[in-house]
Amino acid sequence: MAKSTLVVNCGSSSLKLAVLSEDFEHQAQVLVERLDTDHPSASARIDGKRESVTLEPNSDYADALATVVRLLESKDVLTGDPLVIGHRVVHGGENFSSATVIDEAVIGAITACNDLAPLHNPINLIGIEATRKLYPDVPQVAVFDTAFHQTLPSYAYLYALPRRCYQDWGVRRYGFHGTSHAYMLKQLGERLDKPANALSLISAHLGNGCSITAIEKGQSRDTSMGLTPLEGLVMGTRSGDVDPGLFDFLQQKGLSRDSISRMLNRESGLLGLSGKTNDMRAIVEARDAGSATARDAIDVFCFRLARYIGAMMASLSRIDGLVFTGGIGENSATIREQTVAHLQLLGFTIDQNRNAQNGRQSSGRIDSGNGHAIYVIPTDEESMIAREAVDAAYPDTPKNH
Numbered sequence: 001m002a003k004s005t006l007v008v009n010c011g012s013s014s015l016k017l018a019v020l021s022e023d024f025e026h027q028a029q030v031l032v033e034r035l036d037t038d039h040p041s042a043s044a045r046i047d048g049k050r051e052s053v054t055l056e057p058n059s060d061y062a063d064a065l066a067t068v069v070r071l072l073e074s075k076d077v078l079t080g081d082p083l084v085i086g087h088r089v090v091h092g093g094e095n096f097s098s099a100t101v102i103d104e105a106v107i108g109a110i111t112a113c114n115d116l117a118p119l120h121n122p123i124n125l126i127g128i129e130a131t132r133k134l135y136p137d138v139p140q141v142a143v144f145d146t147a148f149h150q151t152l153p154s155y156a157y158l159y160a161l162p163r164r165c166y167q168d169w170g171v172r173r174y175g176f177h178g179t180s181h182a183y184m185l186k187q188l189g190e191r192l193d194k195p196a197n198a199l200s201l202i203s204a205h206l207g208n209g210c211s212i213t214a215i216e217k218g219q220s221r222d223t224s225m226g227l228t229p230l231e232g233l234v235m236g237t238r239s240g241d242v243d244p245g246l247f248d249f250l251q252q253k254g255l256s257r258d259s260i261s262r263m264l265n266r267e268s269g270l271l272g273l274s275g276k277t278n279d280m281r282a283i284v285e286a287r288d289a290g291s292a293t294a295r296d297a298i299d300v301f302c303f304r305l306a307r308y309i310g311a312m313m314a315s316l317s318r319i320d321g322l323v324f325t326g327g328i329g330e331n332s333a334t335i336r337e338q339t340v341a342h343l344q345l346l347g348f349t350i351d352q353n354r355n356a357q358n359g360r361q362s363s364g365r366i367d368s369g370n371g372h373a374i375y376v377i378p379t380d381e382e383s384m385i386a387r388e389a390v391d392a393a394y395p396d397t398p399k400n401h
C-alpha cells in the first residue's frame with residue numbers, strides 16, 4: 001500500500017491537517033476551529049467529499065488531533081503509519097535554513113524561538129508533541145515559515161537600531177510565508193522550464209496574512225514581513241507598516257501594551273479601514289455598492305502593495321514574473337488591476353480579459369505582453385510542506401518532484 005504524508009499546521013486559532021499521496025495529491029483536508037471552547041468545530045474533505053467530524057466540548061489540540069486521525073484511519077485515508085509527518089513551524093530564527101527532522105535538540109531550538117513568535121511556536125510544539133505520541137515511529141519534520149528567507153543579505157535584514165538589539169536579542173527581519181514563496185519559485189520554474197537558480201521574480205502572497213518577496217536567482221533577497229508577521233503590507237486584520245512613534249502616541253492616549261498589540265494584530269488592516277470586515281470579497285462588494293470606507297480599505301491595500309512591488313525591484317537584476325497568489329491574489333481581478341495600475345512606469349501592464357479569468361485561459365499569464373510577465377498561480381503550502389518533509393526524512397531517495 002502506498003504511503004501518505006501527513007501535514008500538520010497547528011495555528012494560533014485553528015488546526016489544519018492534510019493527507020497527501022506519494023505523488024503529493026491531496027487526499028484529505030481537515031480544519032478545526034474554536035478549540036478550548038464549548039463549541040469546537042471541525043470540517044473535513046476526504047477524496048473530494050465533505051465529512052462531518054464531532055469534537056467533544058473543550059477539546060484541546062491533542063484531543064482534536066487524536067479524533068481527526070481516528071476519522072482519517074476509519075476512512076482508510078491513513079492506513080498504518082504515514083511515511084512522514086510535516087509540521088508547519090512559524091519561527092526558526094537563525095537556526096534553520098531548511099526543513100529539519102525533529103529530535104530533542106530541534107525541539108529545544110524551536111522552543112528557543114518562542115519569544116520571537118509567542119502566539120505561534122508554543123502551539124506548533126504542542127502539535128509536534130501530540131503527533132509524536134500518536135506516531136512514535138514515524139519521522140517528523142519541521143518546515144519553517146522563516147527558512148526560505150535565511151538567504152536575505154544583512155542590508156535587507158538589519159534594522160537601523162543599536163547593534164545590541166540584534167546581537168543580544170536577535171532583533172532583525174526574518175520574513176514569513178517562506179513555504180508559499182518557495183512554491184511560487186518552483187511553479188514558475190516548471191512553467192518556464194528553468195532551474196530555480198536561473199529565476200528572478202516577485203512573489204505576492206495575499207491571503208489573510210499578506211507578504212511579498214523578491215527572489216533573485218532562486219534566493220529570497222528581500223521580503224516585507226520582519227521580526228514578526230506584522231510588518232509590511234496591509235493584511236486582513238494586521239496593520240502592516242506604521243510609524244514606530246505610534247506606540248508612544250497610543251500609550252500617551254492611555255492604551256496598554258496589550259491593547260496596542262491587539263489593535264495592530266487583530267483590529268487593523270482591512271478590518272480597521274473598512275470598519276466592518278476583513279473579508280476582501282465583502283469589501284469589494286461594499287465598495288461597488290458605494291461604501292466610502294470600503295473604498296479606502298481597497299485603495300490603501302493596493303497602493304501599499306504597489307509601493308512594495310516597486311521596492312522589491314531594488315533587489316532584482318532581471319524579472320521573470322510578478323506572481324500573485326493567496327485567496328486575494330488568486331481570485332480578485334479588481335485588486336490586481338488596481339495595484340498594477342500604479343506600476344506602469346516600472347513596466348507592468350495587465351490584460352483585462354486574462355485578468356478577469358484569473359489567468360485560467362492563459363497559463364496563468366495576465367499581463368498585456370508589452371512589459372514584464374505577470375502571473376496568477378494558486379498556492380499549495382501543504383504539498384510544499386509534504387515535499388520538503390519527504391526530502392528531509394529520506395534524503396537518499398531519488399526525487400520525483
Ligand code: ADP
Binds near residue numbers: 208278
Ligand atoms: P489564509 O491566509 O487564511 O489562508 P486565504 O489565502 O484563503 O486566507 O485568503 C483569504 C482572503 O481571500 C479573504 O480576504 C477572502 O475574502 C479573499 N478572497 C477569496 N476569494 C476572493 C474573491 N473572489 N475576491 C476577493 N477576495 C477573495
